[in-house]
Amino acid sequence: MVGKSYINIIICLLIIIFNVGGVYASEDKLAEKSYEVFFKNKNKSDFLALQSLQKSAQFGYEKAEFDLGVAYGLGEYGLVQDYQKSREWLEKSAEKNNAKAQLALGIYYLNGDGVQKNTEKSVFWLLKSANQGNASAQYNLGSMYLSGEGGNIDYNQAKKWLMASAKQNYSSAQYNLGLMYLKGLGVKKDDAEAFSWILKAANEGHLVAIYNVGTYYMKGIGVEKNFELAKKWYLKGIERNDNNSAYNLGVMFFYGLGENVNYSEAAKWFQKASELGHLDATYNLGLMYLKGVGVKEDSQKAFKLISKAAQQGNSDAQFLFGMMYYRGEGIVKDKKEAIFWLEKSAEQGNVQAIEILKELKE
Structure with missing residues (x-):
């Protein structure tokens, strides 16, 4: 561990270096040199970095004042996070x-x-x-x-x-x-100009822009439809764990956009999107297991997936979950549970749920 005496030696050496010909080094030079010591040690020694940074900031060096403000804000270099001190040092630097x-x-x-x-x-x-x-x-x-x-x-x-x-x-x-x-x-509304700027953002790595570029190519918004390019951009989004990109890629395979319908590929991407928290994907995958589309029919998996989507607020899943309880599909019939979930769905405006509830309550 670096001791205080070592720090004092460093500071004294800095003074000697600039005290040439009996001319005492200016505070500006000492501030700059202390900042250099900080910069060289900020990834090596918290103690030495902090001592040098504080010394430079105390001399009024605006870069050091900024870095010390950031350090207090983040609790770096062994400092306790302190927003008040952070603001005070940032203001000193900002005023310069x-x-x-x-x-x-x-x-x-x-x-x-x-x-x-x-x-x-x-x-x-x-x-x-x-x-x-x-x-x-x-x-x-x-x-x-x-x-x-x-x-x-x-x-x-x-x-x-x-x-x-x-x-x-x-x-x-x-x-x-x-x-x-x-x-x-x-x-003036201009889809082509919108696409141009959003494409620039996507090329800079903006994740939402990446997804939107895929969607604009899929739907032909501001650019000619191009399903291959849509898939390319969705795959870029998926590499960054974007659940919307995975879901839309599943939709493309499900409806055969750009090529033949491929339910097994659709299920694969719905699964990926579901794992990343996409509720519609979870619901759709549940439907596919319920009906054996693109996957082996499995009412228990269907129940689990639809239950998950329903509990997280998907209105269609809540409706279907209620109907599964009503009909006893993959679960024991339970009218009370059926009404509970149908009411949840109806609260979100699901017309089918509203109509079924009227029948159940008559």
């Missing part, structure tokens, strides 16, 4: 025009992390950072104007800042800009 510190403060006030949520202060700091070209600040500022967070919606400002961020290849900004064109928010 550090764009990253300004961004961090903007996010703190936006989310209420360790401070009272204050959208006015959030916009103040995000705007300062955005004006320096920080892509993340531009995205967050544009998204606030898009949603009306803390004030009125302003699509012109939203487009301005999202465009600035998108041009720096910030994928979330590219995606949101695509949504503006897709929905006609402050701009």
Whole structure:
């Protein structure tokens, strides 16, 4: 373990190095050198890194003030997480025009992390950072104007800042800009322009954009239908464990989109989507086991899957689960349980459940 005496030796050596010809080294030079020591040791020694970082920050070095603020916010280098101290150091750095510190403060006030949520202060700091070209600040500022967070919606400002961020290849900004064109928010609705921006986001690795590109190719939104490309993008999403991509790929095989119907492949991808938490996939897979489509008929597996989807709020599963209890399919008949699940489904507006309940209660 590195002792305090060792740290003092390091600091003294730094002073000697810059005390050339009897000229005492400036605090700026010491701050920079202390920061260099921090940077070299931040992945090696928490103790040495922290001592050097604190020394540099105390000399007023804005990069060190920012890093110390982050360290307090995350509880790094052996520090106890302390949002108040984090904010104090970030403010010191932000006031010296550090764009990253300004961004961090903007996010703190936006989310209420360790401070009272204050959208006015959030916009103040995000705007300062955005004006320096920080892509993340531009995205967050544009998204606030898009949603009306803390004030009125302003699509012109939203487009301005999202465009600035998108041009720096910030994928979330590219995606949101695509949504503006897709929905006609402050701009003329343009599916092709929407697809163009969402494709850019997908190419930058934005997971929701990857799924949407697959869907746009499957449905022909803003681009000509292309089932092969749809599958390509869905497979990219599946590599990232996106359950929607797995579900839609299952749908393509189930209905034979782009090739012949293949129920066993559909079941394979519904299974994958179900494992990743997709309720419609779980329900559909249950139906396939119930009817022996693409899989060997198995009423017990069907019951288990449909039960899972029903318990997690899938209206169709709740309806079918109720009917299974009513008819005694894969389970002992139970009118009380049947009514319970049919009512759950009816509460979500399932018309069939509403009609069956009328008959059961007559």
